[in-house]
Amino acid sequence: MHMKSLTALTLAAPASALIRFGCSQLVVERLDPLVTPGVNPSPHLHQIIGGNAFNVTMNAEDGDIGEMATCTTCQFSEDFSNYWTAVLFFKARNGTYHRVPQVPNVGFEGQKGGMTVYYMQDGLANYEQTSKVTAFKTGFRMLIGDASYRTKEEANRFRQITYTCLQDLGTRYPETMDFPKEPCPAGIMANVRFPTCWDGKNLDSPDHMSHMSYPELGTFENGGPCPESHPVRVPQLMYEVIWDTSKFNDKELWPEDGSQPLVWSMDDTSGFGSHGDYMFGWKGDSLQRAMDSPCYVNCPMLATQSIEEMNKCSVPNVVDEVVDGWLESLPGFSGGEHA
Ligand SMILES: *[C@@H]1O[C@H](CO)[C@@H](O)[C@H](O)[C@H]1NC(C)=O
Ligand SMILES: *[C@@H]1O[C@H](CO)[C@@H](O)[C@H](O)[C@H]1NC(C)=O
Numbered sequence: 001m002h003m004k005s006l007t008a009l010t011l012a013a014p015a016s017a018l019i020r021f022g023c024s025q026l027v028v029e030r031l032d033p034l035v036t037p038g039v040n041p042s043p044h045l046h047q048i049i050g051g052n053a054f055n056v057t058m059n060a061e062d063g064d065i066g067e068m069a070t071c072t073t074c075q076f077s078e079d080f081s082n083y084w085t086a087v088l089f090f091k092a093r094n095g096t097y098h099r100v101p102q103v104p105n106v107g108f109e110g111q112k113g114g115m116t117v118y119y120m121q122d123g124l125a126n127y128e129q130t131s132k133v134t135a136f137k138t139g140f141r142m143l144i145g146d147a148s149y150r151t152k153e154e155a156n157r158f159r160q161i162t163y164t165c166l167q168d169l170g171t172r173y174p175e176t177m178d179f180p181k182e183p184c185p186a187g188i189m190a191n192v193r194f195p196t197c198w199d200g201k202n203l204d205s206p207d208h209m210s211h212m213s214y215p216e217l218g219t220f221e222n223g224g225p226c227p228e229s230h231p232v233r234v235p236q237l238m239y240e241v242i243w244d245t246s247k248f249n250d251k252e253l254w255p256e257d258g259s260q261p262l263v264w265s266m267d268d269t270s271g272f273g274s275h276g277d278y279m280f281g282w283k284g285d286s287l288q289r290a291m292d293s294p295c296y297v298n299c300p301m302l303a304t305q306s307i308e309e310m311n312k313c314s315v316p317n318v319v320d321e322v323v324d325g326w327l328e329s330l331p332g333f334s335g336g337e338h339a
Contacts, residue, residue: 016129016294018120019302022104023049023074024310025113028087029319030331033058034141034208034277041319044147045087045265045331047241049073049114051080051281052315058082058279060139060203065281071313073114076290077305081281083117085192086147086274087265087323088243089330093253096326100262103187103244106169110307119235119287123221127296131223133235134198135288136280143208144194145275147266152177155272159214160193163271166242179260179271183249188262192239192276197226208277235291239276267330 026048030041038057048054051069058065069080088100104111121129145161146154155161155177162175166186180188195212202211211230218224220236245262254261263269280287286302293301323331 016121016296017291017299018118018122018124018129018296019076019290019299020116020118020297021075021079022108022111022116022307022310023072023079023083023114024111024307024313025102026050026052026054026073026082026313027315027317028099028113028323029317030321031056031319032084032277033082034143034279041321041332043266043332045323046084046277047087047113048082048084049117050082050279052313053080053281054082054315056318060141064138065279066138066283069281072305073310073313074117075304075307075310076286076299076302077309078283078286078303079281080283082277082279083115083239084277085115085190085239085241086268088188088190088245089263089265089327090245090248090253091255091261091263091269092326093255096328097263097330098326099324100243100245100248103169103242105240105242108307110311112311114241116240118238118240119291120238121235121291122223123219123236124238125221129296131233133196133291134232135282135285135291136198136234137203138280139203140280141204141208141278142194142212143275143277144192144212145273147264147268147273147275149272150268150270151272159195159219160191161274161276162191163274164189164191169242177272179262179269181260183251184245185249187242187244187246190239190241190243190274192241192274193220194237194276194278196220196234196236197230198232198234199230200232235287237278263330265330265332267333 032042053069165180165184213230215224216227
């Protein structure tokens with residue numbers, strides 16, 4: 001009888017996982033093995049997190065990065081995926097650039113740079129997380145956002161690539177599609193949410209996006225159905241990257257016309273060019289196992305490591321270029337033109 005009630009309990013909560021975890025910085029350099037594989041250096045600077053199989057070229061045929069990597073900067077130590085975004089710079093009145101430092105989310109103190117990563121079955125506010133999702137497959141990769149976009153009209157193509165102007169580290173709304181126009185006391189959080197419907201066949205596509213789709217009706221948050229062309233519901237992957245812009249908040253440091261002084265590494269002062277890249281690399285079926293187990297944020301069926309261990313994993317820089325200190329131009333750009 002005891003057994004029977006346990007079974008009933010399990011059936012009542014067949015799947016209810018949301019995982020949220022920190023990953024420290026693996027490397028900051030001009031590489032992009034998804035969009036420009038084999039190109040060293042790539043056009044603009046990225047911050048990369050995750051497993052140490054990260055490299056200039058990462059073809060799915062070359063092997064499973066979940067098996068090739070030997071360490072990861074992520075708290076869940078079976079996650080050898082790689083995740084990356086552009087890097088934020090401050091442009092001084094004298095025309096030089098400085099990389100904006102980072103600060104970890106509350107609860108991840110000690111993490112070196114990096115991001116907070118989420119995999120969700122339902123919207124963040126839904127503690128039940130009951131919708132079934134299929135985990136990504138070995139070799140899967142995708143991109144969201146377009147580094148060349150500079151207008152709202154262009155960026156409207158994407159639904160959920162936003163900024164939060166942090167009054168304190170707990171601020172979560174409102175979100176804007178462009179850079180905040182006023183100083184943000186606790187920094188700026190860049191939010192990148194990926195589409196949640198997969199075509200079920202292709203691990204990648206020429207634009208790294210068309211094998212994925214947003215729900216056909218409604219949104220991921222309100223349980224909108226996937227289109228017939230992309231019927232497989234996958235977890236919503238989301239990145240939060242916190243840039244500590246607070247030391248650049250003095251308006252005396254801002255351009256004399258009052259515009260904001262921040263610029264993404266692809267020379268974007270609008271904010272509409274924000275983008276995120278993903279290469280799946282969870283070991284074996286660990287992500288599917290986690291998604292199929294009832295847990296919220298802390299998922300005990302996954303192996304974890306300490307922040308100290310996360311910070312230890314790194315890869316050698318393969319691009320020989322200075323990205324710290326005051327720079328005369330953004331890495332990859334010179335005299336305002338693309339190198
Ligand atoms: C990166 O690729 C080079 C060859 O292109 C290889 O020698 C090196 O071992 C790779 N590094 C990692 C960490 O896989
Ligand atoms: C440019 O401005 C920054 C910030 O005010 C300052 O730290 C840096 O030394 C200046 N560089 C030059 C070459 O004047």
